[in-house]
Amino acid sequence: MSHSQATDKMMVELRNLNKWYGEFHVLKNINLEVKQGEKIVICGPSGSGKSTMIRCINHLEEHQKGDIIVNDIPLNEDIKNIEAIRKEVGMVFQHFNLFPHLTVLENCVLAPIWVKKMPRKEAEAQAMELLERVKIPDQALKYPGQLSGGQQQRVAIARSLCMNPDVMLFDEPTSALDPEMIKEVLDVMIELATEGMTMLCVTHEMGFAKTVADRVIFMDGGQIVEENEPHEFFNNPQHERTQLFLSQILQH
């Protein structure tokens, strides 16, 4: 069991979060507190609102009711607050979403240069360091289209880390990958976790959840159904819906 690195500092706070798509109530009274250094794994059936929930945290989705506070900054209509939060929150997507017209290196230096006003030399040096950390410095001058899925996702992680985020959001980072490439991405994520990054991961990689998560959250129908530390969550799920879900995904 991993030793928790959580501190007392509150990093992400969702209070009574509600969201509707038209008539459809996607998120119902979500309450979640994530402390600095905590790693949260969020799972649940498709359509349960898990991606929508983490996408609300950096305002890729707009919520209608409730409060979101990231590192003491309230997420509201103020564009300054939204941009401030986005600078502190990194995100990794299911489909990588690299910029195909830019080289790997350019992908990594773009935001530091244009958002953080970092000098190019410094941004490139930092990008190379991070590309080394995700073990693909030799691909720096290639275009994303020349890389494998696993490599692209590692670039996406490096690109996100170039902004020195305090929190990382992972939205099904391995779901679009071939089985043999999943490991290389998870290895990078595990390394990141051991370094103390605050992480919220939507994933069905239960092995990953067991190794790094401080808490596993199970969502269904737009609600948090169950929340527990991984050992309890997997061995002793309380709710019938959680038991059913776990039996479905763990039976093979």
Place this chain on the structure above:
Amino acid sequence: MTWEWGVIWQYLPRLMDGAWLTMELVLVSGLIGITMAIPLSLMRASSLPWVKVFPFIYIYFFRGTPLLVQIFLVYYGASQFDAVRDSILWPILKQPYWCAIIAFSLNTAAYSAELFRSAIQAIPVGEIEAAEAMGMSKSVQVQRIILPRAFGIALPAYGNEVILMLKGSALASTITLLDLTGMARTIIARTYTPLEMFLAAGMVYLAISAVIIGLFRFMEYRFNRYQYYHHTDTPKNLDPLLRDPHIDQK
């Protein structure tokens, strides 16, 4: 009938004068048109109704009426207004050359704006989300992601638009300009060799098209080069312009 090669050779220099004017019209109005098209397309791609209504009406008007009518409206129409004749713009508006430039620019701006609009909307949403998630402001997104991406996507279709413009420029001859078509007609009026002259003019149009096609091929390769690289290409094989000496030292 007799075929007069001699006439073609004799008048070829004059025909080339016309060809230069044709190319000048296409180039100048193309540059003005694309400059107008970029902001128009961004407005058109907006989700705000009051922002996209102006470009919508503009594009609707210029795509929905014949280019010839637009040329006549500028050339004959503008002079009907005393305000125009008294304005400081009159020295420009009374010249057929500038009337043609104005009509062509407005026309191609409308078509190009629609092209760029569709290209902007063809950019995968995920790329924009990634830019947003990194805290990029809208203006940085436009400059660094949206416009470069849209330009690459629109390039093949925009090449098509330029070729259409080249052929549309023949209408300049209807307002007394001696472009390639105008020159051919003037020569024919003097020599009565329509077949030879129109064939020669057609050949020159083909040659100009060939240059435009080649130019766009080249630009496509430059701007969309990321699509041409194979995953086995090593950085050493990549374009030297892309290489950063700072990185090479590592």
